[in-house]
Amino acid sequence: MEINRFRDADAMAEAAAGRVAAAARRAAAERGRFTLVLAGGRTPEGLYLRLAADPWRARVPWEAVHVFWGDERLVPPEDPASNFGRARGLFLSRVPIPPGNVHPVPFDPDPARAAAAYEARLRAFFKPEGGGLPAFDLVLLGLGPDGHTASLFPGAPPAPPGRWAAAVPAPDAEPRLPRVTLTFPVLNRAREVCVLAAGPEKAALVGEILDDPAAARRYPAAMLRPEGRLAWYVAAG
């Protein structure tokens, strides 16, 4: 596990863009494709903008990149709360990624139907041998002030065994919208997980999660134990 601390969110975004580009080149060379899970919320916006600009745009092998979402709010893509809509506007519409390589959560106002549709989409893509979990190359995650990540909130029941995507009723956290989220077993199967946290409150929360095992039991993000690498990107400013 690594902790990378940055003076501000811009420096964190620049470093994260370099990490995405390096992971993409590595995966494309080793496996012919790069499976990237995008984080929702506002923290990754600086990173997404950088991926659509020099020098990083030219350093990503976009034809080999497949993007997915760690979670999604169940609103149409045009809704400002849509994680897919935001990522599309910030960079996906501005890079030469093949349209068929973009795999959003299918919109359905019913969380259970949306979760089932997303899981079917993932299973069709990964075609798991022997019922195994999908191993994403890089999972980007944010961190909520209550320690949630993706849409895995404190106090939420674990997903049914074997599930890759789960329905989440509207949480107490803003935006109070029903969602779909990848499950912890899927997040923890990843080759690499990078958690982005910006601001003094979240920097302190990361410190608590990493330093205090007792407190960490309260925070879902403390349950991130990927089989691969876990990197915390923390911007105090």
Ligand SMILES: O=C(O)[C@H](O)[C@@H](O)[C@H](O)[C@H](O)COP(=O)(O)O
């Ligand atoms: O869809 C979501 O809401 C996110 O996936 C969620 O987990 C987010 O990453 C955190 O809530 C941090 O959000 P901010 O980056 O906006 O603070």
